[in-house]
Amino acid sequence: MLRILTLALAMALGTLPALAQTGPLRIEIDDGVIEPLPFAIPGFVAENAAATEYAQNIARVVAADLAGTGLFREIPAEAHIGQVTSFDSPVQYADWKAINAQALVTGAVSLDGNGRLNVKFRLFDVFSEAPLGDGLQFGGPAGSWRRVAHKVADQVYARITGEGGYFDSRVVYVAETGPKDARQKRLAIMDYDGANATYLTDASSIVLAPRFSPTGDRVLYTSYESGFPRIYLLDVATAGRRALDEQPGTMTFAPRFAPDGRQVVFSLSQGGNTDLFTLDLTTGRRTRLTSAPSIETAPSYSPDGRQIVFESDRSGTQQLYVMPATGGEAQRISFGQGRYGTPVWSPRGDMIAFTKQNQGRFHIGVMRTDGSEERLLTASFLDEGPTWAPNGRVVMFTRETAGAQGAPALYSVDITGRNLRRLPVQGAASDPAWSPLLP
Amino acid sequence: MTPISKTLLVVAALAVAGCSNPDRFGMGAGGAGGAGAYGALGAASDPTTVAYFNQTIGDRVLFAVDQSTLSDTARATLDGQARWLTDNPAYTAIVEGHADEQGTREYNLALGARRANAVQEYLVSRGVSPNRLRTVSYGKERPLEICSDEACYSKNRRAVTVVAAGAGA
Known part of the structure; x- marks a missing residue:
């Protein structure tokens, strides 16, 4: 327990x-x-x-x-x-x-x-x-x-x-075993430094991209438990879970909490089209935020809860956009070469971390919330999915190696681009999400 | 939902290697390459069998990088799939959309959904009842080929029609 x-x-x-x-x-x-x-x-x-x-x-x-x-x-x-x-x-x-x-x-x-x-x-x-x-x-x-x-x-x-620390925190992630064409995935949680790792789900279904609640006691994630990707809510203390949005004929994924811990923003695919929605955990009410024939996914709230950054291919390729948290007109913020995805708003509110693909390489980068001062922190065959340390000074991400024996591992890097480190996690691991500082 | 005790988790951790794949719709057919997921597929020469559908007609179509449009080759395969489904009304199908590993996880899920939907729409346009078809996206989670070259990527960018005997969705 x-x-x-x-x-x-x-x-x-x-x-x-x-x-x-x-x-x-x-x-x-x-x-x-x-x-x-x-x-x-x-x-x-x-x-x-x-x-x-x-x-x-x-x-x-x-x-x-x-x-x-x-x-x-x-x-x-x-x-x-x-x-x-x-x-x-x-x-x-x-x-x-x-x-x-x-x-x-x-x-x-x-x-x-x-x-x-x-x-x-x-x-x-x-x-x-x-x-x-x-x-x-x-x-x-x-x-x-x-x-x-x-x-x-x-x-x-x-x-x-003179800045907040980040050591008394935890990381929820996906522990992976087995060959690349039959990977088994389960949710796991550990201290920020890799200690005290424990599983939260068994390996019976594919699970993806867990995200902490603002208080760190609940986790949103995507599971194929029903045979289709659906978003779930899990209680960290008991590992009890429930499906959140079960509409036949749809797939839901990429969930993330609003700072109030009550609203959840996520992607829903229906008829091949993927848009953003919110779900009120208290009332169960679902609200559509986007309505476009393009892919809208990977949403993340600003810390004040007023805006959402997300990725869309409405311009023809994956790019980053910011819109009001209630939906409405979105502003594109990424304009460099290549494709941009998985944006995550910094807990300090000042930056957005993202994954960039350019010329066959993947990068983790940060930019100001208006898209200025873009800075790439890493480069490899496949880096993706940054998550912020509670103090907004470090990001953790997945780095996957190439080839038949390729496997993912968790890395962290300062937003200055210094201090790239591989986390001491037993076995392959992906999709980290960093908790807030624990109470 | 049942809370999972720590004891259970530890036991499960040790038992990983023994677990078989439990995905309800058989990551099965698409992930492992079709044949083999069913006990009795029948002969590939018998047009009433699943083996005929999987191997002789072809259960999958391939896509260009970041695309979900159907090629002429894909349409020809899907014409055959539609005829088979019309001739074998006791079967339903799940169309699985997949992507290669060159993309972020969420985007690839959405891209796989587009690919699966393109196949579903085409089959419906060829007379298959939408009630007999469902779609699912696996994004980049279930590659068929595991090298990190275009030779493998081109086979992983696929939509697989997994047929099974059963009532409509």
Whole structure:
């Protein structure tokens, strides 16, 4: 059973105001970081014997989160001169300066008799010889230790970059097995870093393109369970599901939530023609948004819920368009060479990520919402289907290799085009969708 | 809908290799190449058999890149399919539309729907009752050939008419 955890962000330990710091310990993500910021994170202090393993592991996950962004570089423990044996002893800044650690993260972990973890941490700007923000502590069941670590890392990331973090988040995706002409697909969910993967459906039907609700507790997807592609709604905690729009003679796919979590926009094919519709999950009322002989699909709402970006071949090839969320006149926003599809509005509202096909290659790219400042982030035989990190700074996508043995895998890349990484997922995987930050 | 317990999921994960394809309408016929999906297809020389439909007439037509228009060759095949369906009224058909892998997933679903519909409309224009035909799109999910060259792509851009004995849709 999947557990939804609630972590209490408990009391502040320190007294310094979090926003007062304007020292040198700062990363401006927009600049495109070339030299990652060096940091040290000694093993967290175990405040009782039962916490020893957690103390080590939590520090490792925090370090992996930070280093994985490409914005930070960990100074390994072998290089450390100083040691942190007590959470409350004064920091020996000279020891950390000597190894050129600009940031220092210290922490302490205790485990109580009820199996509850308590994790405290502090962040220090070594060269300013000052804490960066207040100390914080998080509590949660021991089984949630990775989430606690991600929350610590999100705090560190946010304090140094001034932007929201994205580590305490999950990814729903399609796990694939079998040969290319008989692929079996099932929905799966994992932490953003590939840990804690669990299946949500069995392999009895083709499933495609899951999408999270704005609160991350529900997933929309397409399944061939009925023999025809249809959109389904699945509850993450129970894996219970229901078909949403069952009209004989139609196919439905490409569902996505509106920011209100109540409206769903999707494609419906009837008589060979594909248009966009919305469905109100509360009333079951279906509304047509487009009415054209062309293909209209892959819709995505703006974060304010007022507009929808989608793809259409009404001009003769796949291109991107923006229209009011209630339908109406659409403006084309893609004008470069090639074909554009799978547009996704950034959670910050400022950009649209897309798939581009040009001269036999596939790219993941981003552009402003008016189509300006197009930037291609990747190139390969087949890249497709970007999804945004909760902070709008990273996109994840599917990369499929060519040939009879070709298989898909999940990758992420910064919107600067840096830090391309393959996610450590067991087996083939496609169609990732990134959750919002967990509560 | 039944909630799936974690235990069940783990068991299912280990049993993947043993699962057979469950798609109701036989990814079956189209995905695996037609013959073989049915226990008794009959002889390809006997015009009343499914084997005759699949092999002698041809159960599939091919399309150009990103197109859903029917070629002369395709029309000739579909003329044969329409005659067979007229002569064998106990059968209904599902027309599966497919795309090659050079395209995004959603677009290919919509393109497959166009291809399946083009075939359905043509069969209806040749006298087959629309009540006996349904369409489904598999997009790029069920390629027949698995290389990443035009030699394979040209065979994957297809619409397959899967006939089965049964009542109208």
